[in-house]
Amino acid sequence: MKINNIEISVKTKPAGEKKNHPNILASASITLKEELGEYITISGFTIWKSLHQGYNVEPPQSNKKFKYCQGTLLPRIKEEIIRQYQYDLKNNDIPIVEDTIVR
16 A cells, blocks of 8 residues: 555644643644545654753654654654644743753
8 A cells, every 4th residue: 555645733732730740741643644535643742841952752652553663754753743832832822831851
């Protein structure tokens, strides 16, 4: 099977008050849409405040097979998630949280 023209859309959601770790900023889900309208949604990505600078994206932990995503696809997905998160921050769709990093 060959799938052409896949569109990736990203939705982010603030972590909220009951988060597992203080550095978690938001969660994200991606939707992969094929040109005929069929789609698959993968949820469970987490966006973290980096210890160095910027943001980190962690793939879903509940989907063990997702770790086998090799090559340039996963880094491109992570870049798109970070880009969407920054866009949502800029447009006040996600409230800004403290920049405190817990080590």
